[in-house]
Amino acid sequence: MRVATPRWIAAVALLTTAASTVVGAVPASADIAGPHYDVESSFNAYTDSASPDDTTYFPSGGLAPVGTSVDENGVTHTSRAYAGFDISGMNDSRLQRAVVTLPDELGADCTAARDLTVRRTAAFDGNDWADPPATQGAAVAVTPSDACQPVTPTADVTTMLDRALTKHETELWIEIRVPQRHEATKRFARTLSFNDVRLQVTLTNQAPDKPAKLGVNTSDQPCTDNFATNSDFDVFANMSDRDRNPGDVLTPEMEMWPTSDASAVTPVDTGIQSGFDGLFGSGYIHGKTLPDGRYGWHARTYDQRAYGPWSDPCYFTIDHVAPATAPTVASPDYPENSPTPIGGTFDYGTFLFTANGSADVVAFAYGMDGFQSARVDADQPGGAAVVSWYPTSSGHHSLTVWSVDAAGNRSQPRNYALNVA
Structure with a gap:
């Protein structure tokens, strides 16, 4: 008895996608490398010798009998199953291995005799037991799984898939049956769970590329050897891979070491960021707790199958020591501790800041009455x-100035006393 029309079946079989993956395909796991394609069947059916002119399409519960059985009325049924897989967009040039998994129904006797074969066929087009689709090439034996439950036998269909892709076909059609020598023997009958049948395709893998863009704090801030800090900070490395169809899931790995002992390598905590080609992997360096000194770090990319080469190293300096002396401050417009009020609110004056002998000073932070409101770079370390600066209110105030080193450490403040008119 037919349970679906050929027209409806054709509509299901023609479902495709313009993307590089396949309908029903899922990307490889970010934790465990799976096949590059894991494709569920877009068509399944079985035929029965007891009803030679009928076909059961998309059987209830996905359960399809294969082999010979006898029903409660004493009628003998010999069945063969058929499946179609959407293979459009698959990469034939990198094809390494393809298998079809053929799990039994849940609870099946996994110790029972099993002898199944898979064979490529022409497209299933209204066929039945009396008029089966033409077979192509040799049959492939199904290999039972080692584990008893769940029972997931597999068949190697690499050659079948390669021939289909070479001919630019968009679907792979297969017949699943007990071979003739055992097909009439009841103990070799199985019931397949088509809901779990998969075409799993693994491609040859190329290792990811060497990261060429390293960044600190943001992916847009290039890594430079003069970067210094006293704080925790983020590091970034671009992830790219030549395997683009389909793209591998990429994950960063990073290491750091003190330049005084290049053998003291420790891993860098990496973020959860992973994805496909073109994304940046991130890491987190605990600069607050690192001893003062110079360090290097580098990164590489993992595609769940292989590591790419390490990037060139990037260096940074950890410095927790503030400049030793407070800066000097002078102004011809606002002399310090003027006995009489001078200048005025919002009246600019010129001020000179100097590092006062601290060679590591690269900038000055300043503001009114102990609050930093601005920063200016030193003309040289x-x-x-x-600077030009003005007070915002009259009376006795101070211009507070700090010397700042490359790591962001501030010296003790210099409070320059003002008497503002």
Whole structure:
């Protein structure tokens, strides 16, 4: 008895996608490398010798009998199953291995005799037991799984898939049966669970590329050898891979070491970021707890099958020591501790800041009455800076200035006393 029309079956079989993956396909796991394609069948049916002119399409519960059985009325049934898989967009040039998994129904006797074969066929087009689809090539024996439950036998269909892809076919059609020598023997009959049948395709793998873009704090801030900090910070490395169809799931790995002992390598905590080609992997360096010194770090990419080469190293300096002396401050417009009020609210004055002998000073932070509101770079390490600044209220106030080193450490403040008119 037919339970679906050929027209409806054709509509299901023609479901495709313009993307590089396949309908029903899922990407490989980010934790465990699976097949590059894991494709469920887009068509399944079985035929029965007891009803030679009928076909059961998409059987209830996905359960399809294969082999010979006798029903409660004493009628003998010999069945063969058929499946179609959407293979459009698959990469034939990298094809390494393809298997079809053929799990038994849940609870099946996994110790029972099993002898199944898989064979490529022409497209299933209204066929039945009396008029089966033409077979192509040799049959492949199904290999039982080692585990008893769940029972998931597999058949190697690499050659079948390669021939189909070489001919630019978009579907792979197969027949699943007990071979003729045992097909009439009841103890070799099985019931397949088509809901769990899969075409699993593994491609030859190329290792990811060497990361060429390293960043600190953000992926847009290039890594430079003069980067210094006293805090925790993020590091980034671009992830790319030549395997683009389908794209591998990529994950970063990073290491760091003190330049004083290049053998003291420790892993860098990496973020959960992973994805496909073009994304940045991230790491987190605990700069607050690192001893002062110079360090290197590098990164590589893992595609769940192989590691790419390490990037060139990037260096940074950890510095927790503030500049030793407070800066000097002078102004011709606002002399310090003027006995009489001078200048005025919002009246600009010129101020000179110097590092006061601290060679590691690269900038000055400043603001009114102990609050930082601005920063200016020194003209050179350990140098000076000239700024225009105005007080925002009259009376006795101070211009507070700090020397700042490359790591962001601030010196003790210099409070420059003002008497504002």
